[in-house]
Amino acid sequence: MTRKLNTVLFPALTGAVVLALWYGLHFFLSEDRRFLLPTPGAVLAALRDNAPFLARAAWNTSQGALLGFALAVFVSFTLALLLSLSPIVRASLYPYLMALQLTPLPILAPICVIWVGAGINSVALLTFAIAFFPLVVNTTQGLISTDRNLVELFRLYRASRWQQLFLLRVPSALPYFFTGLRIAATLAPIGAVVADMNAGSSAGDGGGLGFQAIIYSSQAKYPALYATAATTCLLGFVFNAVIVIVARYSLQNWHDSYERPDK
Amino acid sequence: MSAVVKIEDIHKIYESGEVPVHAVRGVSLEIHQQEFVALMGASGSGKSTLMNLLGCLDRPTRGSYLLDGVDISRLDKNELADIRNKKLGFVFQGFNLLARTTAVENVELPCLYGKQRMSAKAMRERAMHCLEIVGLSNRADHMPNQLSGGQQQRVAIARALVNEPQLLLADEPTGNLDSKTSIEVMGVFQKLNDQGITIVMVTHELDVAHYCKRYLILRDGVVVRDEATLDRSIANVELAKLKQAETAAKLLGAGSTAA
Ligand SMILES: Nc1ncnc2c1ncn2[C@@H]1O[C@H](COP(=O)(O)OP(=O)(O)OP(=O)(O)O)[C@@H](O)[C@H]1O
Numbered sequence: 391m392t393r394k395l396n397t398v399l400f401p402a403l404t405g406a407v408v409l410a411l412w413y414g415l416h417f418f419l420s421e422d423r424r425f426l427l428p429t430p431g432a433v434l435a436a437l438r439d440n441a442p443f444l445a446r447a448a449w450n451t452s453q454g455a456l457l458g459f460a461l462a463v464f465v466s467f468t469l470a471l472l473l474s475l476s477p478i479v480r481a482s483l484y485p486y487l488m489a490l491q492l493t494p495l496p497i498l499a500p501i502c503v504i505w506v507g508a509g510i511n512s513v514a515l516l517t518f519a520i521a522f523f524p525l526v527v528n529t530t531q532g533l534i535s536t537d538r539n540l541v542e543l544f545r546l547y548r549a550s551r552w553q554q555l556f557l558l559r560v561p562s563a564l565p566y567f568f569t570g571l572r573i574a575a576t577l578a579p580i581g582a583v584v585a586d587m588n589a590g591s592s593a594g595d596g597g598g599l600g601f602q603a604i605i606y607s608s609q610a611k612y613p614a615l616y617a618t619a620a621t622t623c624l625l626g627f628v629f630n631a632v633i634v635i636v637a638r639y640s641l642q643n644w645h646d647s648y649e650r651p652d653k
Numbered sequence: 654m655s656a657v658v659k660i661e662d663i664h665k666i667y668e669s670g671e672v673p674v675h676a677v678r679g680v681s682l683e684i685h686q687q688e689f690v691a692l693m694g695a696s697g698s699g700k701s702t703l704m705n706l707l708g709c710l711d712r713p714t715r716g717s718y719l720l721d722g723v724d725i726s727r728l729d730k731n732e733l734a735d736i737r738n739k740k741l742g743f744v745f746q747g748f749n750l751l752a753r754t755t756a757v758e759n760v761e762l763p764c765l766y767g768k769q770r771m772s773a774k775a776m777r778e779r780a781m782h783c784l785e786i787v788g789l790s791n792r793a794d795h796m797p798n799q800l801s802g803g804q805q806q807r808v809a810i811a812r813a814l815v816n817e818p819q820l821l822l823a824d825e826p827t828g829n830l831d832s833k834t835s836i837e838v839m840g841v842f843q844k845l846n847d848q849g850i851t852i853v854m855v856t857h858e859l860d861v862a863h864y865c866k867r868y869l870i871l872r873d874g875v876v877v878r879d880e881a882t883l884d885r886s887i888a889n890v891e892l893a894k895l896k897q898a899e900t901a902a903k904l905l906g907a908g909s910t911a912a
């Protein structure tokens with residue numbers, strides 16, 4: 391009972407308070423400035439009226455985000471295996487990975503456009519650039535922080551390098567990998583939206599949520615702009631939820647840090 | 654009978670630090686088949702170093718070591734690893750089981766590697782047999798986190814047995830266990846010893862050492878005492894006593910609540 395209270399009632403209460411404050415602020419503003427904060431009702435109406443556009447934009451953005459995310463998972467895992475081999479490999483590659491991570495997306499965007507053209511390709515590539523770093527760093531960390539005693543044990547039994555890697559290091563790196571995956575899942579939709587603003591293309595109805603936001607703001611459709619924000623939030627939430635569920639599912643019998651509640 | 658272990662004036666000097674550490678300073682020792690030796694001594698006295706030498710995990714700086722008649726100083730790295738896999742079994746203080754891997758798969762681990770691979774069926778049979786020896790055949794499919802500490806250590810012992818070693822080396826195998834569970838583990842060791850396996854174990858606890866047949870005390874890298882255990886404890890007897898005491902306590906407890 392108290393658990394239900396904690397997980398349902400209290401968040402609902404917070405929501406109610408925020409809504410009340412929102413309405414309060416709206417009507418507190420002088421009439422000519424109320425456009426700054428449309429009422430929740432107005433935002434919902436905009437959401438309904440613009441649903442076809444927003445849905446299509448969300449779909450386009452998700453495609454770019456998913457593609458970039460998948461690419462990041464694949465490449466980072468492979469690279470992490472390489473990086474785990476020796477401190478020298480890590481020392482020689484990390485600075486350049488850092489450099490990639492430290493270059494802001496809006497700067498990378500025009501470069502991407504030159505390379506692969508505006509549109510989904512660029513969005514995927516830029517999403518890759520932002521989701522890649524946390525994945526590779528976490529996975530590498532996991533691969534190199536395997537229990538020393540177990541590594542010694544594998545040596546004792548004369549396990550080959552490959553056996554040590556795939557029977558010991560990879561399984562024990564999984565929780566780290568999923569931590570990276572969760573960070574990347576948060577970054578990917580945001581990255582895709584920013585990428586869409588800077589390197590997206592509306593050709594053939596291919597525009598994403600970033601594009602939609604630019605259009606609405608230039609047309610001064612503020613409730614629709616808020617509705618776009620809500621859609622972006624929802625997209626990020628779905629992305630994260632999927633990853634959390636996948637992680638739970640694949641780790642539940644696997645790792646002590648993911649024990650089932652019924653235990 | 655020829656000795657399983659015969660070391661003569663063995664020394665180990667660690668050169669890795671700023672000053673060399675002379676951890677073992679001239680130990681000579683013979684251990685025969687079916688002996689059960691406790692290695693005791695203060696922290697830093699060189700017990701683990703000596704165990705590593707016995708286990709061919711490390712080479713002595715000086716001195717000779719015949720393992721089952723084979724002079725190990727003449728062997729190269731591969732031959733050393735081979736003899737280690739064939740003749741020796743290792744048990745550690747921290748169990749060192751693979752997480753999210755069943756007990757029986759953990760026991761199979763040593764057979765997975767090396768040159769001569771067995772068939773999966775033969776491997777499983779052998780692993781199950783070893784689990785039976787330590788009394789855990791009914792837990793074969795459990796993960797380590799579903800087993801108690803004592804059960805985990807017994808799985809680790811089964812793993813050490815899977816290649817049918819002559820000599821079992823255990824560095825503080827009861828170090829992480831409570832006293833009753835320690836007795837259970839010592840019971841397993843005594844049973845194995847009765848079946849002919851030679852055992853050397855490091856322990857800090859005098860009452861654990863009492864289950865062995867012979868005890869050595871090391872001080873500053875030298876053996877200062879080497880004697881047979883008088884009044885040796887027998888695990889089955891001690892466990893029965895404990896059980897009796899528990900039952901008595903329960904009866905007493907029941908009596909007092911009824912009164
Ligand atoms: N790899 C190493 N390099 C340098 N010195 C070492 C190394 N291993 C052990 N020593 C030193 O050798 C000495 C003996 O260590 P050892 O681990 O054998 O002691 P121990 O009797 O097992 O102690 P404990 O009861 O605490 O386990 C200590 O002074 C220790 O610092």
Ligand SMILES: [Mg+2]
Nearest residue numbers: 700701702824
């Ligand atoms: Mg020690």
